[in-house]
Amino acid sequence: MNQQHTKKLHGTARCVSEWAYTSGKAYADPFSEIELDVVVTRPDGDQQTVPAFWGGDGLWRVRYTPSVPGRYEMRSVCSDATNPELYDVRSVLEVSPYEGDDPLKVHGAIKVSADGQSFRHEDGTPFFWLGDTWWMGFTRRLRWPDEFQRLTEDRVRKGFSVVQIVAGLYPDMPAYDERGYNEAGHPWEPEYAAIRPAYFDMADLRIRWLVHQGLVPCVVGCWGYHLPWLGIEKIKQHWRYLIARWGAYPVVWCLAGEGAMPYYLSDDKEGDRRRQQEGWTEIARYVRQIDPYGRPMTIHPTDCARNQVVDDSVLDFDMLQTGHGGMDSLPNTTRTVRQEVARRPHMPVVQGEVSYEGILEGSREEVQRAMFWACILSGAGGFTYGANGIWQLNGETEPYGLSPHGASWGDTPWSVAAQLPGSTQVGIGRRILERYPWWRLEPHQEWVEPAAGEDDYRRAYCAGIPGELRIIYFAQYLASWSPPSYVLGIEPDAGYQASFVDPKTGRVRPLGAITPDADGRWRVPLPGPMQDWLLILENRTQS
Numbered sequence: 001m002n003q004q005h006t007k008k009l010h011g012t013a014r015c016v017s018e019w020a021y022t023s024g025k026a027y028a029d030p031f032s033e034i035e036l037d038v039v040v041t042r043p044d045g046d047q048q049t050v051p052a053f054w055g056g057d058g059l060w061r062v063r064y065t066p067s068v069p070g071r072y073e074m075r076s077v078c079s080d081a082t083n084p085e086l087y088d089v090r091s092v093l094e095v096s097p098y099e100g101d102d103p104l105k106v107h108g109a110i111k112v113s114a115d116g117q118s119f120r121h122e123d124g125t126p127f128f129w130l131g132d133t134w135w136m137g138f139t140r141r142l143r144w145p146d147e148f149q150r151l152t153e154d155r156v157r158k159g160f161s162v163v164q165i166v167a168g169l170y171p172d173m174p175a176y177d178e179r180g181y182n183e184a185g186h187p188w189e190p191e192y193a194a195i196r197p198a199y200f201d202m203a204d205l206r207i208r209w210l211v212h213q214g215l216v217p218c219v220v221g222c223w224g225y226h227l228p229w230l231g232i233e234k235i236k237q238h239w240r241y242l243i244a245r246w247g248a249y250p251v252v253w254c255l256a257g258e259g260a261m262p263y264y265l266s267d268d269k270e271g272d273r274r275r276q277q278e279g280w281t282e283i284a285r286y287v288r289q290i291d292p293y294g295r296p297m298t299i300h301p302t303d304c305a306r307n308q309v310v311d312d313s314v315l316d317f318d319m320l321q322t323g324h325g326g327m328d329s330l331p332n333t334t335r336t337v338r339q340e341v342a343r344r345p346h347m348p349v350v351q352g353e354v355s356y357e358g359i360l361e362g363s364r365e366e367v368q369r370a371m372f373w374a375c376i377l378s379g380a381g382g383f384t385y386g387a388n389g390i391w392q393l394n395g396e397t398e399p400y401g402l403s404p405h406g407a408s409w410g411d412t413p414w415s416v417a418a419q420l421p422g423s424t425q426v427g428i429g430r431r432i433l434e435r436y437p438w439w440r441l442e443p444h445q446e447w448v449e450p451a452a453g454e455d456d457y458r459r460a461y462c463a464g465i466p467g468e469l470r471i472i473y474f475a476q477y478l479a480s481w482s483p484p485s486y487v488l489g490i491e492p493d494a495g496y497q498a499s500f501v502d503p504k505t506g507r508v509r510p511l512g513a514i515t516p517d518a519d520g521r522w523r524v525p526l527p528g529p530m531q532d533w534l535l536i537l538e539n540r541t542q543s
Contacts, residue, residue: 007091013069013098014105016248021076023058023085031194032237035079036060036086040093040292043070048292049077053244056197060086063248065293066095067108067122103214109250110216112296112316116346118381118439119296119317126439129350129382130430131162131218132423133391135257136170138203140182141393141400142414148206151390152213154418159427162216164254164300164352164384165206167242168199169222171257172392172403175229179400188238192230195241207246217251220300224256224308225263227279228272235279236286243291253287254319255280255299259308264404277310284314300352304340317381318343319352326363327370329355330475331457334374338443341379348381356386357422358412368422369503369532372429373473374452377461379443385426389417421504428506432534433471440465448472449486460485467491470537473503477530485524487537490516495541500527501534 011017027033036052052060066072072093078086098105108122119127132155134142142148155163168187170180180186184198210217221242227235242253259280262272280299287297296316299308305319306312322336323329333354340349354371355363368385375383389412392400399411433441441463445451447470452459457475464470470487478485490496498511509527514537516522527533 006089009091009093011064011066011072011093011095013066013095014108015098016063016065017093017095018061018063019091020055020062021052021060021086021089023060023083025080025083025085026058029194030054030058033080034060034086035240037077038062038064038091039075039077040064041073041075042066043068043072049290050292051240051244051247051290052076053200053241054195054197061244063245064093065248066093069095069097071095102212104211104216104250109293110252110296111294112348113439116348117379118348127161128430128434128438129162129348129384130160130426131164131350131352131382131384132160133164133353133356133384133386134393135164135166135220135391136180136393137163137165138168138182138206139170139180139393141179141395141398144183144202144205145209147415149209151414151418152209152215155423156213156215158424159430160215160385160423161430162218162252162382162384163210164218164220165210166220166257167203167222167238169226169230169238171223172400172409174404175226192234195237200241200245204245207249207251211249217246217249218254219246219251220254220257221283222256224259224261224276224280224299225266225272227256227276227283228263232279232282235283239283239287240290243287247291247293247295251295253291253295253297255284255287255297256308257300258302258321259299259305261302277308281309281311281314284309288314298350298352304336305352306340306343315347317348317350319350320380321353322351324355324359324363326355326367327458330370330374333371334378334452334457334461337375337378337380341443349379350382350384351375351380352384353386356388356391357420358417359388359409361410365420365422365425365504366532369425369429370458370475372426373503373532373534374457374461374475376429376433376438377441377443377463377471377473379463383426385423387417387420387423388412390414425504429503432501432503432506436469436471436538437465441469441471444470447488449488450483464537467494468539470496470535472535472537474533474535476532478524478526478533479530480526487514487516487522487524487535488520490514490520490522490537492516492520494539496537497540499536499538501536503532503534 074091076089187199262269322333500509
């Protein structure tokens, strides 16, 4: 034990504590030659092994979030046991209670619910996943601090709770493309010789800002096709570095984007696809092994996350990508959500990418509403929005430009795309649902007629809680010349009060008490304006 290095530190429960180790011994390649961990003994006697990250030169840093107040004892473990400044250094962390009002600290980080259907905070409080897509948000294409903070403020105001963001190795570009640089350049040295701490120092500022504003970063390690370029061992190094840097924050992990998709210009697409499925399965096991916090983990897919790996038990939740065809993608979206919700064992199903608003000059706000409500009422545990222009961060005078396949996805500046109305309307969807115990909702297509299904996916979607609540989304307008719609199977003693709710604005139009017929059927009246509508039935005798 190196008594001369014993430190006494102070921290706060559910807040990140950080400290450093400095080595006087020089290494030719410190990133690859040295691994440093800290074994933390918690107040209850349990232990966590926390990886440290190389900060440049002879500096290694540790970030750790203690979950409860009390005394934590730490001991460093270095792969070079002959280095007294890194090996067997003892420290004590005295942790006081958290007394603020930050929800991510009051309630804790998020995890999968016990029933495998949705997400909860550590204290059991339900967490509503409403994500936004900033794939290239760590680049200098979204300037720090003014532009990044401006987009964050907009998304918080609209009700988003998650941001999907890629950790430096991006989609839609070849390796070392300067469009992927931030203020400090590329995240790796040329030929992937070593990681570049300066890149991640700049990314740290953005991660901390998101968390400070109450947003959960969904950290995407890289795009899937980078795995053949770096190889398994360097991808493991990359992931160890991400866990050491950001695992102490209330993040979730996404192993890769489009995990099984080969590079656009690959000469061996089938071989790469197979190698990527096998490789990401191995990487998932590695991440689970070294993450001391057990943050929820998934992989962004070409269709669904479970198909991107050869063993889906390595994942904690399922993520979907179901097309960019506007309303033409609604059938595949609904079928895929229902299929994945029905798979066993249960895990939350999150829509991760569908019909970005404005992509291919389509998928406008009515599509965003339809996708949100169809997914949630079909059993999805979360929904992620995207806007064309934000995911690639077009500048006002500097559009992203061409993809490797030779075309461009469009030049809409991110600042314009941020104001597309769909982002406001999916946030309104979240606020409507949060009036009710949304985490208890279950799909009940048998409660409405005609219901969305194989014959027509633009009809009604229904979910609810028997005897308490029914939420029905009419994706297609109701008109006098349309077939009449009915609510079915109404419990005789439920005493439902009905309301139409405008999904564009959240405005409520009360209809009063309903009177079903002897068979428990009630004909839905016309709401007036011909558009999509929500119909909500509440049993107010339960309250």
